[in-house]
Every structure is written in C-alpha cells, then in structure tokens.
Amino acid sequence: MADAVSIEQNNKIRAALGLKPLPVPGADHDDSDSSSEDEDPASTLESREAMASENWKKMQDDAEAKRKREERNAAIKRARDLAQRDAKLEGSTLGEAGGAEDTKAWLMQAKKRQKKIEKERARKLAEELEERERAAEYSAADLAGIKVGHQVGDFDGGEDHILTLKDTTIDENEEEGDELENLDLKEREAATERLELKKRKPAYDPTEENTGILAQYDEEIDGKKRKRFTLDAKGFTEEEREAKRQEVTNKLKMNIVSLDFEAETPASDYMDVSEVKIKKPKKKKAKATKRRAVLDDEDLDPAAESTGTPNANAMDVDTNNGVPVSAPAPRKWAGEDISFVDDDDLQASLTRQRRAAFKKRQKVRPEDLARQLREEESQTPTEVGTPDGNEEEPGLVIDETSEFVSNLQKPTLPERRERQISTPADESRAKSEGQDEPEHAGDVDMERTYNDIEDDEDLRERIKRDEEAQSRQHISTTGLEEEATLDQGLGATLSMLKQRGLVKGSDAADKNSLHRDRHNFLQEKTRLETEAEKRARQQRERDRASGKLDRMSAREREEHARWENKQRDQQDARHMAEVFNREYKPDVQLKYTDEYGRAMNQKEAFKHLSHQFHGKGSGKMKTEKRLKKMEEEKKREAMSALDSSQHTGMNNAMGATARKNRQAGVRLG
Amino acid sequence: MIVTVNDRLGSKATVPCLPSDTVGDLKVLVAAQIGRAPREILLKRQGERPFKDFITLGDYSIQNGVQLDLEIGTGD
Numbered sequence: 007m008a009d010a011v012s013i014e015q016n017n018k019i020r021a022a023l024g025l026k027p028l029p030v031p032g033a034d035h036d037d038s039d040s041s042s043e044d045e046d047p048a049s050t051l052e053s054r055e056a057m058a059s060e061n062w063k064k065m066q067d068d069a070e071a072k073r074k075r076e077e078r079n080a081a082i083k084r085a086r087d088l089a090q091r092d093a094k095l096e097g098s099t100l101g102e103a104g105g106a107e108d109t110k111a112w113l114m115q116a117k118k119r120q121k122k123i124e125k126e127r128a129r130k131l132a133e134e135l136e137e138r139e140r141a142a143e144y145s146a147a148d149l150a151g152i153k154v155g156h157q158v159g160d161f162d163g164g165e166d167h168i169l170t171l172k173d174t175t176i177d178e179n180e181e182e183g184d185e186l187e188n189l190d191l192k193e194r195e196a197a198t199e200r201l202e203l204k205k206r207k208p209a210y211d212p213t214e215e216n217t218g219i220l221a222q223y224d225e226e227i228d229g230k231k232r233k234r235f236t237l238d239a240k241g242f243t244e245e246e247r248e249a250k251r252q253e254v255t256n257k258l259k260m261n262i263v264s265l266d267f268e269a270e271t272p273a274s275d276y277m278d279v280s281e282v283k284i285k286k287p288k289k290k291k292a293k294a295t296k297r298r299a300v301l302d303d304e305d306l307d308p309a310a311e312s313t314g315t316p317n318a319n320a321m322d323v324d325t326n327n328g329v330p331v332s333a334p335a336p337r338k339w340a341g342e343d344i345s346f347v348d349d350d351d352l353q354a355s356l357t358r359q360r361r362a363a364f365k366k367r368q369k370v371r372p373e374d375l376a377r378q379l380r381e382e383e384s385q386t387p388t389e390v391g392t393p394d395g396n397e398e399e400p401g402l403v404i405d406e407t408s409e410f411v412s413n414l415q416k417p418t419l420p421e422r423r424e425r426q427i428s429t430p431a432d433e434s435r436a437k438s439e440g441q442d443e444p445e446h447a448g449d450v451d452m453e454r455t456y457n458d459i460e461d462d463e464d465l466r467e468r469i470k471r472d473e474e475a476q477s478r479q480h481i482s483t484t485g486l487e488e489e490a491t492l493d494q495g496l497g498a499t500l501s502m503l504k505q506r507g508l509v510k511g512s513d514a515a516d517k518n519s520l521h522r523d524r525h526n527f528l529q530e531k532t533r534l535e536t537e538a539e540k541r542a543r544q545q546r547e548r549d550r551a552s553g554k555l556d557r558m559s560a561r562e563r564e565e566h567a568r569w570e571n572k573q574r575d576q577q578d579a580r581h582m583a584e585v586f587n588r589e590y591k592p593d594v595q596l597k598y599t600d601e602y603g604r605a606m607n608q609k610e611a612f613k614h615l616s617h618q619f620h621g622k623g624s625g626k627m628k629t630e631k632r633l634k635k636m637e638e639e640k641k642r643e644a645m646s647a648l649d650s651s652q653h654t655g656m657n658n659a660m661g662a663t664a665r666k667n668r669q670a671g672v673r674l675g
Numbered sequence: 676m677i678v679t680v681n682d683r684l685g686s687k688a689t690v691p692c693l694p695s696d697t698v699g700d701l702k703v704l705v706a707a708q709i710g711r712a713p714r715e716i717l718l719k720r721q722g723e724r725p726f727k728d729f730i731t732l733g734d735y736s737i738q739n740g741v742q743l744d745l746e747i748g749t750g751d
Contacts, residue, residue, distance in 0.1 A: 016691050019707050
C-alpha cells in the first residue's frame with residue numbers, strides 16, 4: 007500500500023509532468039471548507055436551501071411565461087376566427103338592399119332575376135337530357151369487337167336470345183376481354199358435352215375425317231377449343247367477312263382449266279332445234295345416188311350387210327387374192343363413206359361443244375366478279391351463294407365414278423383410231439375405184455358373183471374372228487398389259503426375254519463395231535493376198551516376156567523361181583505382219599460350259615477345271631445341292647412375269663432385297 | 676487508486692494514480708520508480724495486448740489494486 011509520503015512524492019512528480027495531483031487522504035479534512043463552495047454546491051444545508059429557492063423561483067417564472075404565451079396564442083386565434091366569420095358575411099344584406107331601392111325597381115329586378123333563373127334551369131335540363139340521350143343511344147357500334155362465346159349456327163333465326171356478359175375472374179377478363187354468352191345455350195352445350203363423355207367413345211375413330219391418330223390429346227395439349235365469333239360494328243361477325251374475302255380470292259383464282267369436256271352430261275344424240283343449220287351442199291346429192299346404189303347392193307346381199315361393220319381387213323384380203331375385184335369395192339366404198347360422213351358430223355358436233363365449253367369457261371374478269379358480288383350483296387347481304395352454278399364447278403374431279411367410267415370407255419378408243427388410220431389408204435383406193443365406178447356400175451352384179459359368193463361364208467367367219475381377236479386384244483380383264491407370248495416371232499420373244507431379265511441387253515453397238523472391224527480386217531487380208539498373187543503372176547509373165555528365162559538353163563530357171571518366190575513370200579509376210587499389228591484387235595472371251603450346256607461363271611469354271619485336274623468331283627451332298635439350284639433357276643425362268651407369288655421377272659430386284667431383309671410382301675400393280 | 680507493476684524478474688512497483696491518467700503518464704511514474712526510461716517500458720495485462728500511450732487507465736478499466744505486467748518495450 008502506498009503511504010502518504012509516497013503520494014506526496016508522487017504528487018510532486020505529477021506536478022512536474024503537468025498532471026492533476028492525487029488527492030491526499032490527510033489533506034481532505036483540512037481544506038474542505040475552502041473548497042466546498044466551488045467544488046460541491048449541495049454539500050451544505052444553506053447552499054441547498056438557497057438552491058431550492060432558486061429552483062422554485064425559476065419554475066415559477068417558467069410557468070408564468072408559459073401561461074402568457076398561451077394567452078397570446080388564444081387571442082390571435084380568436085381574432086382570426088372572427089375575421090373569417092366576417093368574410094362570409096360580406097356584401098349587402100337583404101335588409102340593407104331592400105332599404106336601398108324602391109319597390110318598383112325591386113319588382114322589375116325580380117322578374118329579370120326569375121327569367122335568368124328559369125333560363126339557367128332550362129339549360130341544365132337540356133344538358134341533362136342530352137347526356138341521357140347520349141347514354142341511351144347504345145347501338146351495334148358499341149358492340150364492335152366483343153366476342154360471343156357461341157357458334158353462329160347456334161343462334162336459330164326464329165327466336166330472340168339474350169346475351170349476358172360472361173362471369174369471369176378479373177384476370178381472365180384482362181386476358182380475353184369481354185365475352186357475351188347465352189345462359190340457355192351454355193347449359194345446352196354443357197349437357198351435350200356431358201352426354202358425349204358418357205358415350206365412352208373409342209379414342210381414335212378412323213371413319214372421322216381430318217383427324218390424326220393422336221387427335222384425342224389435342225384438347226389436353228392445346229386447351230379446349232372454344233367456339234366463338236367476334237361482332238363488328240355493323241352487326242356482322244368478322245368470320246363471315248373473312249369467309250367472303252376468301253370466296254372472292256377463290257373466284258379470282260378459279261380460272262382452272264377442266265380437263266374433261268362435259269364429263270357428266272353426255273352429248274345428246276339429237277341436235278337442238280335451234281342449233282340446226284341446214285347446209286345443202288351438192289355432196290348431199292351425190293351421196294343420195296350412192297346411197298341408192300348401196301341399197302341395190304343390200305338387196306342383193308343382205309347377209310353380208312347384216313354382219314354389221316364393213317371391215318377394212320376383210321377387204322384387204324379380198325384384194326390380196328390377186329383378182330382385181332370391183333364388185334365389193336362399191337359396197338365398201340359406200341360403207342366407208344357413210345362412216346366417214348358420220349365421223350364428220352361427230353367431229354363437227356364435238357368441236358361445237360368444245361367451243362361452247364370454252365366460251366363458257368372464258369376468263370372471269372375481276373370487275374365482272376366485283377359487280378356480281380355487289381349485286382349479290384345488295385340482294386342478300388349475309389347470304390353467301392352464287393347464282394351461277396357453273397362458276398362454282400371445281401376444276402377437275404377425279405372420283406371413283408369418273409375413273410370407273412373412263413375405264414369403261416377405254417376399249418372403244420383404240421378401235422376407232424384404228425379404223426381412222428386404216429381409212430386413208432382405203433379411201434385413196436376407193437377414190438381410184440370410185441372414178442371408174444360409173445363404167446363398172448352396170449357390171450357389178452356380174453363380177454361379184456364368183457369371188458364373193460364363194461367367199462361369203464369365209465368372209466363372215468373371218469370378220470367374226472377378227473372382231474373377236476380385236477376385242478380380245480384390247481379388252482384385258484385386269485387392266486394390265488397381257489403377258490407377251492412366244493407365238494409372235496423372234497423380235498417379240500427377244501423383247502419378252504429382255505423384259506423378264508433372262509437375256510441381258512448387251513452393249514450391241516460395241517460388239518457390232520468390233521465385229522465390223524474384224525470383218526474389215528479379214529477382207530483386207532484376202533484382198534492383199536490376191537493382190538500379191540496377181541503381182542507375182544504379172545512378174546512371172548514379164549520375165550517370160552523379156553526372155554530372161556530363155557537365157558538360163560533349166561536348173562538356173564528353177565533356182566531363180568525359187569529365189570523369187572522366197573523373196574515375194576518374205577515381202578508379203580512382212581506386209582501382213584505390219585497390217586496385223588496395225589489393225590487386228592482380238593476379242594477374247596473365255597467361255598466355259600458345263601456338262602448340261604449351261605454357261606458357267608468364273609467361280610464355277612474354276613471349280614470345274616479343278617475337279618477335272620484332280621480327277622475327282624464334289625461329294626454327293628454338294629452335287630445334289632448344285633443340281634437343285636439349277637432346277638430352281640430353270641423353274642424361275644419359265645415362270646410368268648406377272649406371277650408375283652415368286653420373285654421373278656420384273657420384280658426381281660425388289661424380290662431380292664425383300665428376301666435379303668426377310669420381309670414378306672406382295673407387289674401390287 | 677494504486678496500480679502494481681511487476682516484471683516477474685525482480686522489479687516491482689506500486690504506483691498511485693488516477694483513472695483519468697493516460698498510460699503514458701503511468702509509464703513516466705513507473706520509470707521514476709524503477710529507474711528505466713519511459714519509452715523502454717511496455718505495460719500490458721497478462722495475456723493481452725500492450726497498452727497504448729494515449730489511452731487513459733479508466734478506458735482500459737484499470738481499477739484499484741490491479742497488477743500489470745511490465746516488459747521491455749522497443750519504443751514504438
């Protein structure tokens with residue numbers, strides 16, 4: 007513990023440092039009086055009292071000041087209120103005014119005032135009425151853009167429907183806008199929907215049109231499809247207008263050329279009375295006379311006439327017999343002529359129809375269309391229809407019926423064409439014969455006796471046969487081409503084999519050129535040989551003529567000849583070698599055939615040679631397999647091209663791939 | 676109040692002082708007692724950081740009878 011001394015010492019140090027001196031315990035009592043006043047004011051009783059009285063006084067002063075301040079404030083406030091109250095009462099009061107003016111003036115003033123008041127009231131009333139009217143004038147224009155939650159078709163024309171605003175949440179309303187709906191209709195829709203759900207329909211109905219397999223999920227994915235339409239200012243729906251616009255564009259586009267002429271209305275056999283234009287050419291007259299001649303023929307030969315169509319082939323056969331037949335000529339000629347004239351009429355009527363159709367199908371000009379639409383609109387504004395049925399016809403209709411009909415008509419076409427084709431030649435012949443017909447006319451009966459009468463039976467049979475052949479040829483039951491047969495000559499056979507892939511179309515051009523080269527080479531060779539021989543003979547002749555040989559002995563002559571021959575041979579050989587080198591192009595083909603005469607391919611040939619070389623063939627199983635394979639191949643080649651049960655002929659490649667992929671299948675058509 | 680300063684090596688001093696004194700003043704007082712320059716004195720509570728010179732003892736909550744450690748300071 008530090009004693010007082012140390013504290014005093016410390017205080018000295020502290021004083022030196024400039025610090026506060028430490029309180030010394032002993033010194034406290036000594037200078038308490040002196041220091042009490044300034045250090046501790048509340049230490050003595052008097053001082054405390056004095057302080058208390060001071061405090062009291064201070065408090066009293068504060069309270070007084072406060073009271074005064076409040077008083078002042080209240081006075082100010084009162085004055086302000088009074089001023090405000092007086093401000094309302096400004097101006098002359100009733101009593102003051104009345105007192106100021108006399109009665110008459112006041113009355114005048116009152117009338118005026120009344121008028122003014124009335125005017126004001128009237129004005130207000132009018133304004134109000136106007137306002138009300140404006141509010142009441144609620145027309146279709148106010149409904150523009152409002153959606154209706156039903157289909158247009160739901161509203162029956164007969165009855166009125168009351169539409170109310172749909173009950174929605176605020177969010178939905180923000181999103182979709184106002185929507186009108188009829189409660190009855192809504193209930194009915196809900197009921198039908200419930201019934202539909204009760205029906206337990208299968209998820210996928212293949213008979214329904216325009217629906218995919220997954221159509222049942224459309225509702226879940228896209229949300230329920232709402233039927234609705236939007237009203238516009240005129241009370242129409244926007245969908246209607248859209249439909250109308252679509253229709254107009256369709257009409258503008260609709261200049262489609264239909265490919266079939268009046269397919270649905272076959273041409274009437276009888277001409278319309280209005281269309282008949284009788285032209286009387288002199289040809290008519292000639293025809294009449296000829297016709298009579300034919301009638302004569304008919305009298306003589308009813309049987310031949312009854313067979314029906316005069317056939318060109320039959321006539322050809324007649325002339326081919328080598329006998330100049332004039333008798334059948336007039337008959338044929340007449341028949342041809344009739345048919346020809348018939349065709350003429352037909353052609354004429356056809357062209358007329360075509361022209362009419364074309365006229366009807368003339369371009370639809372846009373302005374016409376617009377005018378038509380306008381008329382239509384003025385008649386029935388909402389109805390969408392076309393007065394002209396023809397314009398609405400689709401361009402080309404391919405349906406089952408038309409296909410069927412066209413298939414039915416098909417066989418008749420080639421026959422007619424053939425007849426037409428056959429006519430020109432016959433006609434020329436007929437003409438040439440027709441020129442000298444007048445001379446022959448008298449002899450007709452006589453000349454036709456032999457050939458025709460004896461041929462009559464044959465002719466009829468032949469005609470029948472030809473017709474049958476023709477029909478057989480042209481009408482195929484399946485609609486497919488008949489399979490080619492081998493009884494029609496080498497070309498047909500070759501084409502059939504090619505079609506079935508049994509004979510490969512070779513590179514004929516190359517082969518041909520090769521062959522020609524070879525031929526040329528051989529020819530050249532023979533020519534050179536003969537030339538050389540000729541030259542040798544000439545030289546020998548010359549030698550003999552020059553007498554060169556005469557001077558030689560026999561032996562010398564022989565020697566000379568041999569030498570010459572040798573020389574010539576050498577020259578020729580050299581020449582030939584040269585030509586050979588230049589021109590000879592060998593065509594090397596290694597062909598192997600097995601014991602049955604089949605051509606073997608490389609592999610088979612190698613095996614065959616190997617077997618031959620080693621002196622033993624393959625075993626029993628392998629041989630059997632090979633034989634079986636060959637048999638199958640033969641069978642396949644013999645099979646019909648149209649037989650689709652096996653993979654042959656024209657469906658070779660497909661069959662091969664199908665077999666490779668192990669797929670079963672039948673190729674149709 | 677009286678503060679004891681001990682370096683546990685033999686020098687120990689008790690210094691009377693006021694809480695309003697700074698640590699620097701205390702160091703001068705201690706230096707007067709133990710005979711070492713005040714800038715070579717470092718005061719600290721045991722296990723705490725050394726006191727800074729310009730902070731008063733009251734702020735370090737040094738009260739009567741507290742013992743402080745005395746170490747040799749580097750002067751900075």
